[in-house]
Amino acid sequence: MGLQPPRALTRESLRRGAEILAGMDADLACILKRLGVPPLWARRPGFPALVQIILEQQVSLAAARTMYRRLYSRLGGMTAEGVHALQVDGLRKLGLTRQKASYCHGLAAMILSGNLDLTASARAADQHGRLALLSVPGLGPWSVDIYYVTALRRPDVWPRGDLALASALRDVKRMREIPGREEQESLTSGWSPWRSVAARILWAHYLDCRGRYLPRENGDQRSEIGDRRSEVRGQRT
Incomplete structure (x- = not known):
């Protein structure tokens, strides 16, 4: 090599x-x-990984993991169709903040409408793929960077x-x-x-x-990192 x-x-x-x-x-x-x-x-690229990353913003990753599991259990999986069907109010009833519920619902809507193609963005040159993700409300530079490191495994x-x-x-x-x-x-x-x-x-x-x-490799051990995002106030996502 x-x-x-x-x-x-x-x-x-x-x-x-x-x-x-x-x-x-x-x-x-x-x-x-x-x-x-x-x-x-690593995480498997796609909608579930982005939902995880949205939930991790500004809170401990342990808390985000609990929220993700609750949502996953309610839906019987993590799909854009399921999240979109719950609507923002349904997501809030599961404990998501209004902002994160709106972000997750909006992400699902963009995927279902065809305005965001995660497979195409992963195959595109990184500068173009990143722009596609940054166009999604709730996905800022940190979120996109984490997706590129842990899901797309960019070096x-x-x-x-x-x-x-x-x-x-x-x-x-x-x-x-x-x-x-x-x-x-x-x-x-x-x-x-x-x-x-x-x-x-x-x-x-x-x-x-x-x-x-x-x-260990069976999962993203970043989930073991404690309050590293909750310590940052007012940072962009």
């Missing part, structure tokens, strides 16, 4: 990217020596609005303050084209520092 990553990470390319990053950055090398290469945590995405990653950067780079988005861009630009791999390494570090790192 060459130095360039594939369009979607595999276990092999994740390991290769980690090896390359270890050779580039001593701090990442120390994490990898301590924890090993993180598993390929070179850095979710700059992610507090866990910002906190991990502060730790490993021995900074006094949590770096802002521009400073994160400066710190991580040298990790391209493997920034998503670096993010996975730093998520593992963040979890390990809090005693919650369990290296």
